[in-house]
Amino acid sequence: MSLVVYLAALVFAMTSVLLFRRPRTALRNPLTLSTCVAIVLGALVFVCAAPATLATVNELTGIPNFGAPLTYGMLCAYSCAVLVLLVNWRGGSRAWVRRMVLRCVAAYGLLVVAIVVLFALADTDTERLTDLDTYYAGTPFMREMILLYLLGHSAAMLVMCVVCVKWGREVGGPLRTGLRLILLGALLDVAGFQLTKYTAVVARWSGHDLDFLSTTVAPPMASLAALLCAAGFVLPRLLPPVVAQWRGLGDYRRLEPLWSLVRSASTAPRPPTAWWQLPQARLQWREVSIHDALLTLAPYFDHRVRERVRDTALRAGRSPHEARLAAEAAMLADSARRAAAREEPPEAGGTYRLHATEVSGPSGLVELALALDRPPGASAGSAPSSLTEPEEPHVA
Structure with a gap:
């Protein structure tokens, strides 16, 4: 499982490398910077959630399950970064953008603090690397911590769905395609990751065992959803340059007859x-x-x-x-x-x-x-032929 999660993190992070190929320009562009931050944080969530990472973190800190608040905190940071990215992507006055960004950071910052406090208050002596959510679903303070991180992530994904649907009606081209990919990823996250997590936790509360939803179904759904969202964020930024390079290649090849003549x-x-x-x-x-x-x-x-x-x-x-x-x-x-x-x-x-x-x-x-490839009397779709007719003799 760790290998699959690490592979998803690697693919996820590579998209930010494509956008951050010019660091000086990227740092001055809030949209590019926020896109890269969101994608990198998403990759870090996968890295932190891998069982091998969780075991290493727990061993290094000497605290059983310390990887849990670390992973949940990263997930909250990723949710916040997604909302900040949407704010920068939507645009508006500088004051409005700054105000909305600060509100998102403040809200999710408090959420991260609450997660850490609740974990400190909870009794989590038994290390759980893959089924912590369901194993501690009924444990005081851990129960609230699990619900908080799920609700925080759900809020970000639902807001993203609403924004994508509303904004998708106003734009076209690559931006609309990107919004549809983001919407698909967000819906998959809600249905494939969050809903399965909620169902498994609630089942534990009622005395049933649906842990496989949390341990087997949710992780791959989260990986696929994150990759779709990353593709949606990157596509509108990368597609125009790629199309321009493709057109440049076509023009370069079409100039070959002229270049051969005048070289x-x-x-x-x-x-x-x-x-x-x-x-x-x-x-x-x-x-x-x-x-x-x-x-x-x-x-x-x-x-x-x-x-x-x-x-x-x-x-x-x-x-x-x-x-x-x-x-x-x-x-x-x-x-x-x-x-x-x-x-x-x-x-x-x-x-x-x-x-x-x-x-x-x-x-x-x-x-x-x-x-150069058409005779004077031919139309644009005619077959290539010799360009010039034999010159008539003339007297200088």
């Missing part, structure tokens, strides 16, 4: 090729290198090529924008050929600003790269 003309420093470099960083280096190459090839632009291809595309029924892209792609291919052959710049050359240099981001370069 020899680029004078930009060679980009790093470390395997761990993120797609967006690679994309940025490729953008800079391509723009540098376009500046180098600008003197070789032949407007006669551009105008001829543009007219061909317009006659084929393409839109003015598509015709412009096809014409610029043809002119760029011609300028790259001239530069590679060390020819003199054309007499009809001159300053011209490509569409790719008029828009921010990689979208303009991606359009230009895609235009």
Whole structure:
């Protein structure tokens, strides 16, 4: 059982590492900081609840069952951290957020103190590592301590359910998905962990033995519920960057035809090729290198090529924008050929600003790269072909 609990704690804690990858930024962001604190405390609850940890703590302190108030105190701290996280996530005026955070900390701080006092007053000479809740369910002071920690955790989970349902109607996208995961985790915690604990304890009060609900059913349900909640908290924070990196990877690959064409003309420093470099960083280096190459090839632009291809595309029924892209792609291919052959710049050359240099981001370069693979008279869905038609002879 300890191994399973430790594994759940490890997976739970790894999500906070993903959010805390930039410590300086995270420490200045209350939302990121409160998310990490809640997840770390949740992982510590699992660590403290493991029978191996309980036995070690009891042995080190010399107090039988000292691990119980430690675990329950951690659970209360986790419940408080979840409420603080919801407050920071919901947002509002700084004064309101601060006031609500202080109220949560004060309420659960008093709850932790009460748990410690009740444990000190109780008679707990028999060490119990897995069934303490049911074994001491009828013991004075321990009975109240067990109910207090359960009620404190139930309050936090129920508040979280209400907030998720209410807020889920107002938001969309990854945030709504995250709220649904949190709601599912909270409901599983209430039904799979708390309800089974309450049932087992009440059964002891009435003289029945349903200890298996507390010792066998509740722990895995709590682990699954905590993992779902952690995924819900992390998803809205991590999904947008992951999507951005995925899109960056796609743009990086779509720029390959354009980069292959102008690579020899680029004078930009060679980009790093470390395997761990993120797609967006690679994309940025490729953008800079391509723009540098376009500046180098600008003197070789032949407007006669551009105008001829543009007219061909317009006659084929393409839109003015598509015709412009096809014409610029043809002119760029011609300028790259001239530069590679060390020819003199054309007499009809001159300053011209490509569409790719008029828009921010990689979208303009991606359009230009895609235009390289289409003939002037083809639509955007046509099969790739040679870009330029044979030049008609002309007299300079």
